[in-house]
Amino acid sequence: MTFKVINPGLLTTIQDLGRPGYFHLGIPISGAMDRFALRAANLLVGNDEGAAGLEAVFMGPLLEFEVDAMVAVTGAILPPRVDGEEQPLWTAFPIKAGQSLTFDYLKGGARAYIAISGGIATKPHLGSRSTYPIGSLGGFDGRPLATGDMVPLGEGKTVKAGRTVAEALRRGPGSPAELRVLPGLYWHLITERAGKAFFDDEWKVAPEADRMGVRFRGGQPIEFAPREQPFGAGSDPSNIVDGCYSYGSIQVPGGSEPIVLHRDAVSGGGYFTLGAVVSADMDLIGQLQPHTPTRFVRVTLEEALTARRDRAALLARIREDLS
Amino acid sequence: MHIRYSHGGDEHIFVEIGEEMSLDAFFISLSLTRAVREAKIDGVTEVCPANSSFQVKFDPDKISPDEMMTKVKALEHKAEDGEKTLKTRIIEIPVYYQDPWTHETLMRFRERHQDPSGSDLEYAARINGYDSVAAFIEAHHSSPWFVSMVGFVAGLPFLYQLVDRDRQIEVPKYLRPRTDTPKQTVGYGGCFSCIYSVRGAGGYQMFGITPMPIYDPTQTVSYLKDFMVFFQPGDIVKWKPIDRAEYDTILAQVEANTYAPRIREVVFDLEAFKADMDGFNARLMEALNDV
Known part of the structure; x- marks a missing residue:
C-alpha cells in the first residue's frame, strides 16, 4: 500500500494539522500552511480531517500508485492528471494501481494539498506526521519527498468518485489580498504615524516566502517611538529581550520588511512584533504567490472572532455536504 | 515589577x-x-x-x-x-573556541558583520573591554550560565551569564542574519549565549563549537533516548574549553554513542546567589568535581 515518488516537484512535504505541545522547546506547530484546504481534501476522499497528505509548493510531484485509491487536490490551482487525463480540482477522483498522478502548471495560489484515501501512514513523531525539515523531524525521514521514496498509505474508506466542494465554499485570497490583523504584542514600540502607514500602505509578497514565514515589501519603513533599549535586548530599536513568537505574529527586523510567521517559524527570538494576523486568515497566506499585492486590515478582537466563526461555518457546510 | x-x-x-x-x-x-x-x-x-x-x-x-x-x-x-529556588542540574559543555568550522562560516558572511576586518571573537572582546581574545574566552567560560529559555529552533538553549550586570558580556547580533550556522555552534547575541542545536540561519556572533549533540530527532544518542531535546529552562551550564585533540576524542565517543555528558544535580537559590554570586557560583561548579 504505497505510492512511489518519480519526481518530487519543487518542494513537496508530508503535512497533517500539526504538532502542538512542544513550542516551549522550540519545536514549531508545523502542519499544512492552508489547513482549510487540507481538511477539505481529506473529507473528499473519506479520511479524517487531520490525516496526513501532501503539500506541494508551486509545482506538483509525479507519483506512481501501487494501490487503487481515491485522490483529491485542493488549495492552489494545480490541475491533476491521471495517466494524462485531466481531473477536476476540489473533487474526489479514482486512481488505479500502476497509474501515474501528474500535475499541470500552476494557474493560481501557491500550495496544493493532495489527499489520498487512507492517508499517508509514515510513523508519527511527537503526535504528528508533519515534516519539519529544519529539525529533521516527522514526514518522510524528516525531509521533503525525494525521487524513489516509497510512501506508505493507510487503509481507506470507500467513497464515491465525483464528490466535490461547491465553488462558493472554496476559499482563497483575492488580489489585492487582504489580511486581517489584530494590533498588539509590541505595537507600543512604534509611532502612531508608522502604525497608520502600516495599514494604509500597499505591500507586495516578497520572494522570501516559505513555511517559516512570508515577507512583505513596498510599504514605508517602520518608525520607532524613542526609548532607551532595555538591558539584554540588543541595540537596534527593533530588538527586544528574546521572547516567544505568536503564530501569525508580524515582526519587522530593522523596521524595514514585515514578516508574518507561519507554521514552521522559529518559536521565539529578539525582534519586536506589532500584532498578529487573525487565525481565520492564516490559511490564505499559504496561497500567496510572490509579488501579490497585499493590504493589512486592522480589526478588533471581536471582528477576529467573527472571522474565525465564518471560516468554521464554511468548513461545517463542506462537512455537511460530504457526510 | x-x-x-x-x-x-x-x-x-x-x-x-x-x-x-x-x-x-x-x-x-x-x-x-x-x-x-x-x-x-x-x-x-x-x-x-x-x-x-x-x-x-x-x-x-x-x-x-x-x-x-x-x-x-x-x-x-x-x-x-x-x-525562588530550583532543583536543577549543572552540565559541563565542552567548547572548542576559535574552531575552524565557525571560522570558515564567519568569514563567508563577513560583509554582514559590524567589523568585516576581524573575527566575531576579536570584535566581542574589543567592545566588551578585554585586552585579548584569550582573556575574553576565559571570561566566557569561568562563570556558570543559566538556561533562561529553550526555543528559536528545536532545543536551542538561551543562556544567561551568572555574574553582576556590569560584568555581563553584551554583543549585538549580526547586522543581517547569516543564512548558515554550523550545528552546535556556541553563539552570542544581546546578553545571551546559545548553542545552535541544528544547522541553519542565525544572527548571533559565533565563538566556538561543541562536539556534544543537544537535539536528536532519531533519539539514538544515548542521553537523548528518553526525549529528543536535551535542555530545559533552569538548567545550569559550565563551559569547558577544549582543544582540537579533545574535540576529536569526544566526537569519536559521540559517534560510537559512548559519550556521557558530565552532569550533577544542584539547587539554584536566587537569593543566595544574589547575596554572594562568586561564592555561590564556586559551590555550583564544585559539584562537577566529583562526577
Whole structure:
C-alpha cells in the first residue's frame, strides 16, 4: 500500500494539522500552511480531517500508485492528471494501481494539498506526521519527498468518485489580498504615524516566502517611538529581550520588511512584533504567490472572532455536504 | 515589577514580566507558567516560558480570548509567593573556541558583520573591554550560565551569564542574519549565549563549537533516548574549553554513542546567589568535581 515518488516537484512535504505541545522547546506547530484546504481534501476522499497528505509548493510531484485509491487536490490551482487525463480540482477522483498522478502548471495560489484515501501512514513523531525539515523531524525521514521514496498509505474508506466542494465554499485570497490583523504584542514600540502607514500602505509578497514565514515589501519603513533599549535586548530599536513568537505574529527586523510567521517559524527570538494576523486568515497566506499585492486590515478582537466563526461555518457546510 | 499583558492575535495571550532581562523576571515567568499549567484551563494548547516573558496558546473555540486573559491575570498574585529556588542540574559543555568550522562560516558572511576586518571573537572582546581574545574566552567560560529559555529552533538553549550586570558580556547580533550556522555552534547575541542545536540561519556572533549533540530527532544518542531535546529552562551550564585533540576524542565517543555528558544535580537559590554570586557560583561548579 504505497505510492512511489518519480519526481518530487519543487518542494513537496508530508503535512497533517500539526504538532502542538512542544513550542516551549522550540519545536514549531508545523502542519499544512492552508489547513482549510487540507481538511477539505481529506473529507473528499473519506479520511479524517487531520490525516496526513501532501503539500506541494508551486509545482506538483509525479507519483506512481501501487494501490487503487481515491485522490483529491485542493488549495492552489494545480490541475491533476491521471495517466494524462485531466481531473477536476476540489473533487474526489479514482486512481488505479500502476497509474501515474501528474500535475499541470500552476494557474493560481501557491500550495496544493493532495489527499489520498487512507492517508499517508509514515510513523508519527511527537503526535504528528508533519515534516519539519529544519529539525529533521516527522514526514518522510524528516525531509521533503525525494525521487524513489516509497510512501506508505493507510487503509481507506470507500467513497464515491465525483464528490466535490461547491465553488462558493472554496476559499482563497483575492488580489489585492487582504489580511486581517489584530494590533498588539509590541505595537507600543512604534509611532502612531508608522502604525497608520502600516495599514494604509500597499505591500507586495516578497520572494522570501516559505513555511517559516512570508515577507512583505513596498510599504514605508517602520518608525520607532524613542526609548532607551532595555538591558539584554540588543541595540537596534527593533530588538527586544528574546521572547516567544505568536503564530501569525508580524515582526519587522530593522523596521524595514514585515514578516508574518507561519507554521514552521522559529518559536521565539529578539525582534519586536506589532500584532498578529487573525487565525481565520492564516490559511490564505499559504496561497500567496510572490509579488501579490497585499493590504493589512486592522480589526478588533471581536471582528477576529467573527472571522474565525465564518471560516468554521464554511468548513461545517463542506462537512455537511460530504457526510 | 509591572507586568504587561497583550493578545497575540485571537489564539495567544502574551505576558511580559519585564522589558529588560533579569533572573527575577525569569523566576516570575517560570512561576506564572507553572501556575497556568496547574490551573488546567480548558482550551490551553501551549504554555511557553521565555527569558522575561511568556506566552499561552489556546483554542478560542473552547475559551474566548477575553476569558483567557482574565484567567491568566487572576494568577498574577502567584508571582510574589513563587519559588525562588530550583532543583536543577549543572552540565559541563565542552567548547572548542576559535574552531575552524565557525571560522570558515564567519568569514563567508563577513560583509554582514559590524567589523568585516576581524573575527566575531576579536570584535566581542574589543567592545566588551578585554585586552585579548584569550582573556575574553576565559571570561566566557569561568562563570556558570543559566538556561533562561529553550526555543528559536528545536532545543536551542538561551543562556544567561551568572555574574553582576556590569560584568555581563553584551554583543549585538549580526547586522543581517547569516543564512548558515554550523550545528552546535556556541553563539552570542544581546546578553545571551546559545548553542545552535541544528544547522541553519542565525544572527548571533559565533565563538566556538561543541562536539556534544543537544537535539536528536532519531533519539539514538544515548542521553537523548528518553526525549529528543536535551535542555530545559533552569538548567545550569559550565563551559569547558577544549582543544582540537579533545574535540576529536569526544566526537569519536559521540559517534560510537559512548559519550556521557558530565552532569550533577544542584539547587539554584536566587537569593543566595544574589547575596554572594562568586561564592555561590564556586559551590555550583564544585559539584562537577566529583562526577
